[in-house]
Amino acid sequence: MKEPQHKILDCTIRDGGLVNNWDFSVDFVRDLYYSLNAAGVDYMEIGYKNSPKLLKGADAGPWRFLDEAFLREVIPQKGDTKLSALVDIGRVDENDILPRSESMLDMIRVATYAKDLDKALELVNIFHARGYETSLNIMALSHVMEHELLEAFKEIVESPVDVVYIVDSYGSLDHKDYKHLVDKFKKHLPNKSLGIHAHNNMQLAFSNTITAADLGVTFLDSSVYGMGRAAGNCNTELLVGYLKHAKYEIRPILEVIERRMIPLREKVEWGYIIPYMIAGMLNEHPRVAMALRNSDDKDKYAEFYDKLTSAEVASAE
Amino acid sequence: MKEPQHKILDCTIRDGGLVNNWDFSVDFVRDLYYSLNAAGVDYMEIGYKNSPKLLKGADAGPWRFLDEAFLREVIPQKGDTKLSALVDIGRVDENDILPRSESMLDMIRVATYAKDLDKALELVNIFHARGYETSLNIMALSHVMEHELLEAFKEIVESPVDVVYIVDSYGSLDHKDYKHLVDKFKKHLPNKSLGIHAHNNMQLAFSNTITAADLGVTFLDSSVYGMGRAAGNCNTELLVGYLKHAKYEIRPILEVIERRMIPLREKVEWGYIIPYMIAGMLNEHPRVAMALRNSDDKDKYAEFYDKLTSAEVASAE
Numbered sequence: 001m002k003e004p005q006h007k008i009l010d011c012t013i014r015d016g017g018l019v020n021n022w023d024f025s026v027d028f029v030r031d032l033y034y035s036l037n038a039a040g041v042d043y044m045e046i047g048y049k050n051s052p053k054l055l056k057g058a059d060a061g062p063w064r065f066l067d068e069a070f071l072r073e074v075i076p077q078k079g080d081t082k083l084s085a086l087v088d089i090g091r092v093d094e095n096d097i098l099p100r101s102e103s104m105l106d107m108i109r110v111a112t113y114a115k116d117l118d119k120a121l122e123l124v125n126i127f128h129a130r131g132y133e134t135s136l137n138i139m140a141l142s143h144v145m146e147h148e149l150l151e152a153f154k155e156i157v158e159s160p161v162d163v164v165y166i167v168d169s170y171g172s173l174d175h176k177d178y179k180h181l182v183d184k185f186k187k188h189l190p191n192k193s194l195g196i197h198a199h200n201n202m203q204l205a206f207s208n209t210i211t212a213a214d215l216g217v218t219f220l221d222s223s224v225y226g227m228g229r230a231a232g233n234c235n236t237e238l239l240v241g242y243l244k245h246a247k248y249e250i251r252p253i254l255e256v257i258e259r260r261m262i263p264l265r266e267k268v269e270w271g272y273i274i275p276y277m278i279a280g281m282l283n284e285h286p287r288v289a290m291a292l293r294n295s296d297d298k299d300k301y302a303e304f305y306d307k308l309t310s311a312e313v314a315s316a317e
Numbered sequence: 318m319k320e321p322q323h324k325i326l327d328c329t330i331r332d333g334g335l336v337n338n339w340d341f342s343v344d345f346v347r348d349l350y351y352s353l354n355a356a357g358v359d360y361m362e363i364g365y366k367n368s369p370k371l372l373k374g375a376d377a378g379p380w381r382f383l384d385e386a387f388l389r390e391v392i393p394q395k396g397d398t399k400l401s402a403l404v405d406i407g408r409v410d411e412n413d414i415l416p417r418s419e420s421m422l423d424m425i426r427v428a429t430y431a432k433d434l435d436k437a438l439e440l441v442n443i444f445h446a447r448g449y450e451t452s453l454n455i456m457a458l459s460h461v462m463e464h465e466l467l468e469a470f471k472e473i474v475e476s477p478v479d480v481v482y483i484v485d486s487y488g489s490l491d492h493k494d495y496k497h498l499v500d501k502f503k504k505h506l507p508n509k510s511l512g513i514h515a516h517n518n519m520q521l522a523f524s525n526t527i528t529a530a531d532l533g534v535t536f537l538d539s540s541v542y543g544m545g546r547a548a549g550n551c552n553t554e555l556l557v558g559y560l561k562h563a564k565y566e567i568r569p570i571l572e573v574i575e576r577r578m579i580p581l582r583e584k585v586e587w588g589y590i591i592p593y594m595i596a597g598m599l600n601e602h603p604r605v606a607m608a609l610r611n612s613d614d615k616d617k618y619a620e621f622y623d624k625l626t627s628a629e630v631a632s633a634e
Contacts, residue, residue, distance in 0.1 A: 174524075174527065174559075175492070175524065175527070175528065176531075200520075202523065202555055202558075202559075203517075203520055203522075203523045203524070203552070203555065204523065204524050205520075206519065206520045206521065206524075207491075207492065207520070207521050207523075207524030207525075208524075210491065210492070211492065214493075235520070237591070237594065238519055238520065238594070241519075241594075241598045242491075242519075242598075250598075250622070251619055251622060251623075254591065254595075254618040254619045254622055255618070255619045257591060257618060258591075258616055258617065258618045258619060262616055272589075274554070274571065274574060274575075277554065277555070277558075278571075281558045281559075281567075299575055299579055300575065301571040301572070301574060301575045302568055302571045302572045302575060305567070305568060305571055306568075
């Protein structure tokens with residue numbers, strides 16, 4: 001069978017954990033892994049590989065601080081679906097990272113803002129030397145200025161990183177923005193694979209992902225039933241159903257949605273919710289909208305819109 | 318102020334009525350009209366102009382059988398937002414249609430399957446002669462074969478109809494399908510404005526609508542908070558927020574969502590729901606999925622998928 005042109009990377013546990021504070025049972029994560037494996041999904045991002053020592057005050061849950069022995073318990077028999085973990089600059093201790101040959105993980109992804117690129121590339125070098133596939137996930141691209149990005153490309157193109165991600169942290173980009181960005185990334189990073197991580201604030205995560213895939217982006221992030229911070233991500237079930245390759249099977253994803261995601265969605269919320277739409281439209285971080293959703297004013301949309309737009313005027317003065 | 322390049326036509330009441338059997342109060346519809354008007358929305362489709370005599374066995378609600386005297390009560394003072402009504406072939410009595418100069422309605426839209434085109438064009442001729450703007454909404458385009466469509470174009474191009482709609486009844490089309498269809502419609506109907514009516518089964522209604530708008534489609538159908546049959550439509554709030562024209566204001570739409578749509582959505586359902594996604598992906602009418610959602614098996618997605626896919630095989634034999 002010919003290899004598929006694209007790779008689906010499911011980040012339900014990692015990005016979805018931002019919704020329920022990583023309160024996933026081992027049983028849940030194991031079920032998800034075997035479902036993704038049966039569906040032919042190429043990678044599962046099973047959490048963060050941050051260090052509890054460096055993330056002060058945070059609840060120490062296993063999915064934020066992945067431990068190799070623990071991972072072997074969670075997934076006693078690994079299938080074709082590879083495992084990835086995300087690390088944050090300043091929160092990862094490189095001494096925690098075994099050589100890949102001794103690890104359950106196949107890929108380590110480094111999330112970075114453009115301004116922290118040097119630190120991110122240092123980490124990439126270390127993980128690469130230990131045998132991992134690596135990616136650089138440049139967050140908040142809609143807030144990065146052109147000259148900053150061009151500077152960044154010069155360093156990235158020289159680094160050993162395998163995949164460079166376009167991350168639409170605020171869910172504010174449309175198909176024209178992706179056309180522009182993908183063209184630019186391809187031109188300046190001809191030796192790198194590209195990835196997309198979209199948020200669904202304006203119901204554009206799936207369509208932007210398939211648009212980017214058409215433009216030559218290879219790594220496509222998604223999560224089952226869209227579970228991810230605030231408006232969530234591109235839906236894994238949509239990608240698996242849409243991509244034309246015999247290896248992908250939607251049925252196992254439908255089963256895990258039925259078994260796991262529907263009950264979970266009744267307890268915690270993510271998805272197309274008006275305050276997240278407003279934040280996306282205004283190209284802003286969803287944190288203010290998330291705070292609103294945890295308050296008694298959660299459905300006061302017009303007032304929230306007034307607040308965000310008047311704050312914009314003030315902060316631009 | 319320069320006229321906007323596009324026209325937003327909100328069909329919350331007409332298409333949304335398929336969700337709640339048109340159980341909208343006069344107060345609700347009036348509030349929606351004035352909200353759309355304040356938001357700069359160009360048209361509001363306020364219901365069907367069918368004849369109760371010709372629609373046997375149906376509950377006679379006012380929004381399915383719009384009456385001029387009643388409309389004057391609902392909207393005592395008309396603003397800039399024009400009013401449209403939809404008619405179905407074989408269900409409209411042309412004697413019910415006043416000349417436009419005596420009517421609250423500005424536009425009459427004729428919904429038709431490709432096979433009923435002759436009857437549809439007869440109706441268009443009558444409404445046009447009475448002074449209305451007219452549109453032809455060709456439903457289920459994903460099931461129409463190429464040669465049928467080319468035959469249809471020959472008749473349509475000679476008719477007085479103002480707008481020809483691409484209707485994605487099953488929510489199965491993507492951006493490439495629209496590119497293909499819009500190019501074909503533009504080539505064969507150079508004297509007509511084009512419209513799009515999308516369904517949101519695969520979360521593509523908004524993105525397909527803005528893609529079509531970029532390609533030169535003028536009339537963009539939408540509904541507030543996406544309310545429409547099954548997976549619903551392109552969201553009015555997304556379009557109003559996205560289209561760059563000073564006349565559009567999102568705030569009145571946010572207010573009416575808060576006041577009307579959130580409470581309504583708690584009672585009746587529409588939107589991205591897995592059985593509708595499956596139907597869209599398989600390019601099928603949502604009626605089987607709608608029946609499922611009204612049964613005890615409403616969340617048995619994998620079983621539903623098996624049923625639809627095995628039925629497909631059987632019916633293709």
